[in-house]
Amino acid sequence: MRGRIASQGxxxxxxxxxxxxxxxxxKEKTADPAxxxxxxxAARERCADQITRLMENAEKNEDDDIRDILDFQYLILEDxxxxxxxxxMIFKDSWNCAYAVQTVLDIYQxxxxxxxDNAYLRExxxxxxxxxxxxxxxxxxxENAISEPGGPYIAVAADLSPSRITEMDDKKLxxxxxxxxxxxxxxxxxxxxxxxxxxxxxxxxLERISAGTPALLDGFAGELYLDPxxxxxxxxxxxxxxxxxxxxxxxxxxxxETRTKDGFGMRVYANITSYKDVAGLLExxxxxxxxxxxxxxxxxxxxxxxxxxxxLTAYRKAAEALGGRPLVLRTLDVGGxxxxxxxxxxxxxxxFLGYRAxxxxxxHRELFRTQLSAILRAGAYGNVQLxxxxxxxxxxxxxxxxxxxxxxxxxxxRGVPYDRGIRIGMMVETPAAAMDAGRFADKVDFFxxxxxDLTQYLFAADRTNARISHLNSCFQPALLRAVNHLAECxxxxxxxxxICGQAGEVPELVPLWVCMGINNLSVSTPEITRVRRxxxxxxxGLCRRLLGRVLESDTEQAVRQALSQAQEQxx
Amino acid sequence: MIVKELEVRNELGFHARVxxxxxxxxxxxxxxxxxxxxxDLCDLKNIMGAIMVNAKKGDILTVEFNGADEQQxxxxxxxxxxxxxxxx
Numbered sequence: 001m002r003g004r005i006a007s008q009g010x011x012x013x014x015x016x017x018x019x020x021x022x023x024x025x026x027k028e029k030t031a032d033p034a035x036x037x038x039x040x041x042a043a044r045e046r047c048a049d050q051i052t053r054l055m056e057n058a059e060k061n062e063d064d065d066i067r068d069i070l071d072f073q074y075l076i077l078e079d080x081x082x083x084x085x086x087x088x089m090i091f092k093d094s095w096n097c098a099y100a101v102q103t104v105l106d107i108y109q110x111x112x113x114x115x116x117d118n119a120y121l122r123e124x125x126x127x128x129x130x131x132x133x134x135x136x137x138x139x140x141x142x143e144n145a146i147s148e149p150g151g152p153y154i155a156v157a158a159d160l161s162p163s164r165i166t167e168m169d170d171k172k173l174x175x176x177x178x179x180x181x182x183x184x185x186x187x188x189x190x191x192x193x194x195x196x197x198x199x200x201x202x203x204x205x206l207e208r209i210s211a212g213t214p215a216l217l218d219g220f221a222g223e224l225y226l227d228p229x230x231x232x233x234x235x236x237x238x239x240x241x242x243x244x245x246x247x248x249x250x251x252x253x254x255x256x257e258t259r260t261k262d263g264f265g266m267r268v269y270a271n272i273t274s275y276k277d278v279a280g281l282l283e284x285x286x287x288x289x290x291x292x293x294x295x296x297x298x299x300x301x302x303x304x305x306x307x308x309x310x311x312l313t314a315y316r317k318a319a320e321a322l323g324g325r326p327l328v329l330r331t332l333d334v335g336g337x338x339x340x341x342x343x344x345x346x347x348x349x350x351x352f353l354g355y356r357a358x359x360x361x362x363x364h365r366e367l368f369r370t371q372l373s374a375i376l377r378a379g380a381y382g383n384v385q386l387x388x389x390x391x392x393x394x395x396x397x398x399x400x401x402x403x404x405x406x407x408x409x410x411x412x413x414r415g416v417p418y419d420r421g422i423r424i425g426m427m428v429e430t431p432a433a434a435m436d437a438g439r440f441a442d443k444v445d446f447f448x449x450x451x452x453d454l455t456q457y458l459f460a461a462d463r464t465n466a467r468i469s470h471l472n473s474c475f476q477p478a479l480l481r482a483v484n485h486l487a488e489c490x491x492x493x494x495x496x497x498x499i500c501g502q503a504g505e506v507p508e509l510v511p512l513w514v515c516m517g518i519n520n521l522s523v524s525t526p527e528i529t530r531v532r533r534x535x536x537x538x539x540x541g542l543c544r545r546l547l548g549r550v551l552e553s554d555t556e557q558a559v560r561q562a563l564s565q566a567q568e569q570x571x
Numbered sequence: 572m573i574v575k576e577l578e579v580r581n582e583l584g585f586h587a588r589v590x591x592x593x594x595x596x597x598x599x600x601x602x603x604x605x606x607x608x609x610x611d612l613c614d615l616k617n618i619m620g621a622i623m624v625n626a627k628k629g630d631i632l633t634v635e636f637n638g639a640d641e642q643q644x645x646x647x648x649x650x651x652x653x654x655x656x657x658x659x
Contacts, residue, residue, distance in 0.1 A: 068587050068588045068591065069587070071587075071588075071591045072587050072590075072591055075591055075594055075595075075618035076618055076619065078618075079617045079618050079619055079620075080614075080616070080617055081614065081617045081619060081620060082617075082619065108619055111619070111623065112622070115622075115625055117625075117627075118584070118585070118586075118625050118627075120583060120584075120585075120586030120587060121585065121586060121587065121590075121622055121625060124587055124622070307586075309583060309586070
């Protein structure tokens, strides 16, 4: 079975179909109200027990957000008004208990959604929905809580919601196959940052898989093999052995200083989507976070943007866990192919060239200020820095900075602690920003080069379109010259230039970044040690000739040739 | 019946954690504890009732205590308000 490769790697494990169970009650009358009531009470007690257990876990893990949500759900189960309404619907109107539960909780959701002036309470509507699903699953005898297999597994699903994937044990989840999915969907971003191979667009996968089928996911070829044969398994074993050996070799690079052979110090950062990723990246020896994709926080909430407090908690936890290490928060990068239904951004013919990121935020000042305020306040708890995405002209940067100044003044006036000297950077993704880098360099503290978007915009080639994927290559000389130009402009202005796109972790290219004078590379957590090794093995003096040759190249092929020749000479 | 005018003093006003704390505290007593909101009475012993109070910082709520232990109930809820529900 074929799929599109969303995250590379291989996995051999049993396939495990994950049904996105959205349970619905039948609108039917009952002849036995007393029986329905008893059934409801029994389900209610089971749910209360489950929630109590989950709450104990959350307390143990000091997960306050989850604990609060569960506490709220528990109190609904005890709410006498809730019980009265259900009783009424069963005994007076003869509805079956599942339909009664669904109807009453629907009304609660609508009531909460109507609290337009209080985001904290409005956000609870999603928790009522969640509780409803839990009750209905109990009543209708459907499996709700993910009953994960005992060992490693490859999750196969139509699509996976953000809450669903966070419930999965990341020690067991070794692969993901989705029938739908998008390259930049939440699940895919998480899979990539955790190094879990993932295929998307694998149509009909669920139909062909039953739980426990042995499967081999080849995230290099884009294939999922069911009941793999000996030859296929052999291929996997070779890959796994190679990886294990590689990992063992890389172990010593976890806590080594990042310094080139000729003594130039750099840092290897990690790209993350949640404060929960911090423990893992520290274990791999990251020296900070070069990109916190805050939009994931927005995708996790269903009906409204996360409140300032919700955001503050998420950012603060990351900042604290990192100690004094840098935490670069990118402000909301929504639009493009990252949809947030509750923001009501209309469908566009050209979303990548459309209403996204800073363009949207500058038109929605309340939303923007809420985030800026949370970021600034998180600065009181660690080394927090911020950067603006998709800057194309200086006016945007000026407007964004003006908003930041307003929020700072407001926080000062209210005596709320925040970081007054926060470092401010910009993403360089648009060709306009890259060409005019010299004019931007004196207006920020650092550049962070988003090579994925910069490539697609430089070559006017949609990076989700497989037919033109040859244009979206980070070996293109035009891209390399653009990055070199950015590094030169940054150096002239005395600011740092970082790379946070995938090109930063391509082994062959690391010597070029080193030689260009890029300061920091922000990569996915599994690649941290490998990138550090590449940096430690590079020598800027020796790379200079190579860089010269690359920057003089006309074609991608010439670039690759220069790189492989340099590699041969080294070994 | 005891009636008290209590000010919401915490920065964020009513949000999920505050409401849960109020409900848990009110439930410790036999007396009815409710907030008058125009024509309506919001039952503070019920989570959805308490949520619908939807109070902001600076709002003054008319809270009614009615029952055998109304004195103790009013003291304990008043304290919770004056301590800003344990928040900033």
